[in-house]
Amino acid sequence: MAVLPILRFEDKIVETVEKNPVVVIIGETGSGKSTQLSQILHRRGYTRSGAIAITQPRRVAAVSLSRRVALEVGVQLGEEVGYAIRFEDRTSAKTCIKYLTDGVLLRESLSNPELNQYSVIILDEVHERSLNSDIILGLMKRLVKIRSSNLRVLITSATLDGVKVSKFFSGCPVMNIPGKLFPVEKLYSSERPKCYIESSLRTALDIHSREPPGDILIFMTGKDDIDKMVSKLEEKIQNLDEGSCMDAQVLSLHGSLPPEMQVRVFSPAHPNCRRIIVATNIAETSLTVDGVVYVIDTGYVKQRQYNPSTGMYSLDVVQISRVQADQRAGRAGRTRPGKCYRLYPSKVYHEEFLDATVPEIQRSSLAGSVLYLKSLNLPDIDILNFDFLDPPSRESLADALRQLYLIDAIDEDGMITHVGRTMAELPLEPSLSRTLIEANELGCLSQALTVVAMLSAEITHLSIHSIKDKKRKQPLKLPSGSYWGDHIHLLRIYENWDCADYDPAWCTEHNLQVRNMKFSRDVRKQLSQIMQKISKGPVDIQSSVRQKKGEQEYRSLRKALCRGFGNQLAERMLHHNGFRTLGYRSQLVQVHPSSMLETNEDGRLPDYVVYHELISTSRPFMRNVCAVDISWVAPILKKLEKMDIHKLSGGLESEKIEQAEHKQLQLHNLEESGSGRGDSMESRIQAARERYLARKANK
Numbered sequence: 033m034a035v036l037p038i039l040r041f042e043d044k045i046v047e048t049v050e051k052n053p054v055v056v057i058i059g060e061t062g063s064g065k066s067t068q069l070s071q072i073l074h075r076r077g078y079t080r081s082g083a084i085a086i087t088q089p090r091r092v093a094a095v096s097l098s099r100r101v102a103l104e105v106g107v108q109l110g111e112e113v114g115y116a117i118r119f120e121d122r123t124s125a126k127t128c129i130k131y132l133t134d135g136v137l138l139r140e141s142l143s144n145p146e147l148n149q150y151s152v153i154i155l156d157e158v159h160e161r162s163l164n165s166d167i168i169l170g171l172m173k174r175l176v177k178i179r180s181s182n183l184r185v186l187i188t189s190a191t192l193d194g195v196k197v198s199k200f201f202s203g204c205p206v207m208n209i210p211g212k213l214f215p216v217e218k219l220y221s222s223e224r225p226k227c228y229i230e231s232s233l234r235t236a237l238d239i240h241s242r243e244p245p246g247d248i249l250i251f252m253t254g255k256d257d258i259d260k261m262v263s264k265l266e267e268k269i270q271n272l273d274e275g276s277c278m279d280a281q282v283l284s285l286h287g288s289l290p291p292e293m294q295v296r297v298f299s300p301a302h303p304n305c306r307r308i309i310v311a312t313n314i315a316e317t318s319l320t321v322d323g324v325v326y327v328i329d330t331g332y333v334k335q336r337q338y339n340p341s342t343g344m345y346s347l348d349v350v351q352i353s354r355v356q357a358d359q360r361a362g363r364a365g366r367t368r369p370g371k372c373y374r375l376y377p378s379k380v381y382h383e384e385f386l387d388a389t390v391p392e393i394q395r396s397s398l399a400g401s402v403l404y405l406k407s408l409n410l411p412d413i414d415i416l417n418f419d420f421l422d423p424p425s426r427e428s429l430a431d432a433l434r435q436l437y438l439i440d441a442i443d444e445d446g447m448i449t450h451v452g453r454t455m456a457e458l459p460l461e462p463s464l465s466r467t468l469i470e471a472n473e474l475g476c477l478s479q480a481l482t483v484v485a486m487l488s489a490e491i492t493h494l495s496i497h498s499i500k501d502k503k504r505k506q507p508l509k510l511p512s513g514s515y516w517g518d519h520i521h522l523l524r525i526y527e528n529w530d531c532a533d534y535d536p537a538w539c540t541e542h543n544l545q546v547r548n549m550k551f552s553r554d555v556r557k558q559l560s561q562i563m564q565k566i567s568k569g570p571v572d573i574q575s576s577v578r579q580k581k582g583e584q585e586y587r588s589l590r591k592a593l594c595r596g597f598g599n600q601l602a603e604r605m606l607h608h609n610g611f612r613t614l615g616y617r618s619q620l621v622q623v624h625p626s627s628m629l630e631t632n633e634d635g636r637l638p639d640y641v642v643y644h645e646l647i648s649t650s651r652p653f654m655r656n657v658c659a660v661d662i663s664w665v666a667p668i669l670k671k672l673e674k675m676d677i678h679k680l681s682g683g684l685e686s687e688k689i690e691q692a693e694h695k696q697l698q699l700h701n702l703e704e705s706g707s708g709r710g711d712s713m714e715s716r717i718q719a720a721r722e723r724y725l726a727r728k729a730n731k
């Protein structure tokens with residue numbers, strides 16, 4: 033194999049890193065940034081004083097890169113080279129090259145803010161602009177000042193605007209690694225196809241029967257479309273006349289593929305066989321597949337977008353950006369001149385596509401990130417003025433603050449609370465962490481841990497889909513519970529598995545993926561350990577999940593869920609033709625078809641449910657709902673009455689000013705002395721607050 037471009041710059045890279053605490057390295061995808069930089073610095077002695085961390089926005093990439101590097105270094109995965117992703121740590125005391133997701137690095141910095149275990153931190157794939165990596169960029173800016181003598185930060189990217197990042201890091205050097213890309217001919221369609229699956233299918237078959245050898249890479253939007261495409265391709269290829277063209281092997285590549293299936297794309301094709309790889313945007317830059325000569329670009333990507341004013345997520349298929357389109361085309365020119373079939377007109381590329389993808393920080397719910405920043409407790413960090421490469425909107429920051437206040441993570445002055453601190457230690461979204469803490473108070477932590485673990489392992493209700501599939505086994509029959517919603521249903525599944533002594537065969541019989549179920553058991557164990565560690569008081573975790581019987585309708589558990597999700601309330605409106613429609617902020621919203629929520633014997637839905645997520649696909653749907661009592665929700669919503677978003681956002685700053693003013697008032701009052709002091713104190717504090725707010729508004 034030819035020498036990777038980055039290796040030709042080894043000396044230059046080491047020299048630059050030696051002299052500068054922060055270096056930006058820009059190099060074409062496949063130039064060896066992710067696999068070689070860590071090894072270069074390891075060879076040059078950087079691991080003597082600490083480990084090298086390489087962050088990845090995607091879990092799949094962290095796993096696959098560490099495997100590859102372990103192989104190249106010639107060690108067992110988990111020894112000198114390892115990886116850490118949420119709920120899975122394959123590292124040991126020996127590990128000196130560690131691939132980890134950006135989320136895991138953030139978590140590590142909570143217990144060790146100076147990240148002293150690392151001598152080098154490589155922020156990889158920064159052009160993806162994931163929410164966590166944007167936050168890490170801000171933290172690194174602080175950290176390199178504190179650890180200027182013994183920390184090196186490398187920021188690598190395939191497409192990033194190097195100048196912008198260099199400016200952010202007060203003019204740090206930018207190294208460009210020239211790639212060896214071959215020319216790629218771009219072929220545009222004359223118009224947008226009606227169905228892009230059909231159109232990519234036709235294009236792929238055309239290439240296969242007419243073009244010389246070389247693998248085909250097709251970019252689709254998600255797993256479902258990929259599965260459809262793979263089965264259509266396989267069928268069509270089987271029906272081709274024998275001997276009319278070479279053999280073909282169809283492979284899929286996406287984030288939720290099991291590891292053993294992922295590695296298949298990295299092994300070379302058989303002789304005289306063309307590989308057709310159907311992938312998500314994961315193959316744009318995160319994972320490099322060798323041997324590709326033809327790219328089919330549908331021009332779309334699936335993007336999650338959060339709307340802070342409605343609290344709704346949408347999972348939209350949107351047009352890619354020009355940067356993405358160029359990356360996709362580039363995949364065809366790695367080994368020799370290639371072709372890129374763009375299933376859209378060139379006018380669309382030039383006039384409709386955005387220059388670059390909108391960073392995740394500007395399209396996500398920020399509750400988790402804001403809680404994280406608050407919990408760092410760094411006196412010089414002010415959330416609203418935090419140094420972001422691209423700041424999020426004030427609206428979405430306000431939305432995050434409001435959510436955190438409602439679940440008691442911050443107090444009315446925007447200060448992090450004891451509960452908030454505990455929440456930040458759990459590797460979960462804030463609402464789920466809040467649920468666990470409440471469940472511990474209410475004596476149902478064991479059940480809540482199960483539910484959270486099942487949600488984290490993304491156990492899907494395969495039983496529902498199997499009803500449509502007659503060949504499959506019988507749907508999972510569970511004793512009652514579905515009237516109480518999905519969480520209780522998930523709990524019942526796990527409890528039944530527990531009764532079957534965690535038999536893998538039980539999962540198969542009930543159409544549940546053994547791998548995911550085992551994973552949920554593992555997650556449950558890990559979460560129990562964290563709860564035990566962080567909880568000061570007694571913790572109700574039983575080694576077995578089996579509960580004392582007779583707990584009426586899982587009341588405590590539902591109450592705990594309500595504490596975490598009380599803000600996300602919907603009420604029963606109507607129920608007909610099997611549609612489960614509920615009212616939400618005076619809209620009609622449906623319970624997602626995958627939900628296990630059922631009517632009771634009288635054919636009624638619960639009066640109130642809280643939902644985990646509101647997601648808009650073809651229409652707004654609630655995912656994962658749980659029946660609740662309105663009396664549980666009322667006190668939570670009552671908190672809104674005293675809420676003042678300015679104070680929440682002011683955080684430390686407002687607190688400090690108010691404390692100062694408060695002190696002054698006290699002194700003043702002492703001097704004054706006399707009756708009616710309480711009243712006057714109240715009104716003076718109020719006046720001080722108003723002055724403060726007025727000042728703030730004038731800023």
Ligand code: CDP
Nearest residue numbers: 061062063064065066067096100298320322
């Ligand atoms: O990060 P960058 O895109 O610059 O390149 P890389 O991921 O370090 O890939 C360098 C080479 O290693 C490519 O030829 C990849 O195909 C190969 N590689 C691999 O074979 N298996 C992996 N899991 C990762 C990379």
Ligand code: MG
Nearest residue numbers: 065066317318
């Ligand atoms: Mg890379």
